[in-house]
Amino acid sequence: MMFLTLEDFKSQAKLDLVDRIIQNDHGILFQSELATITEMQSYLGIKYDVANVFNRIGTDRNALIVMYAVDILLYHIHSRLTPNQVPQIRMDRYDAAINWLKDAGSGKLVIDLPLKPVVESTTAKGNIIYSGEVKRNNRF
Template sequence: MFLTESDLKSSIYGYQVTQITEGDDTIVSIALAAAEEELRSYLSGNNKLENYDGRLRYDVDAILSATGADRNALIVKHAVVIAKYWVIDLCNADIIYEQAKERYDRTIEWLKDLRDGVVNLSTLPTLSPEAIAADERQPFSMGSRKKFNHE
């Protein structure tokens, strides 16, 4: 898993997590997994033709399989914000919910900007042009329809 429980401690106190989850570590594991999947959804393009217009396409598997110091610190921080939001979604014990929600919204907007090419991270692995070419999708197509005949 990309995130660990110790990563979550950089954004929320341990006593708060324990109070919210009532000591159930599976709740934290679910929140971390949900955060990773949400992060993956923003970093991965879908099959819409407009996503093949020359923007960087990140190697999401390489990004999320990195461990320890090899992980991108900014991506980890954004993933932690998402995980924190999923944990505190359960309860509002001694946490300023509005602040957490605002940070979550900012994180989502930043991830959308990253996906759309408004911002780029030079330290994230990208897919090679060969891997993109293997997809056989072209950003533009030209040509005309076949001539219509009444037969």
């Protein structure tokens, strides 16, 4: 695993349950983590420096990002086995994670993540405003 550790799962799922779901194949966990991080980056990447967010380790990581990453990953590994029988708690927590990511990415929430660096452009900036005069009636 890259960003998450097995310790991160202990607060939300029993490790033996996770092992049974992935059938002790940690490659599945690795691939699911990649998909989870990519999904999270698609929401947060507009505003935040996601490379910096997901390259952190240990206690340097944002606790909410870790929690929601575990929620999304658990949802994905559950749906891998039985898509029609994902536990309701997994669906609820997945929906909550996606809603939080949408709000965080749009700037509705203030979270402690590094912002995307501002890139100076060499092209002209600004808005072009165009309009016309009010139509005149020239009938005599």
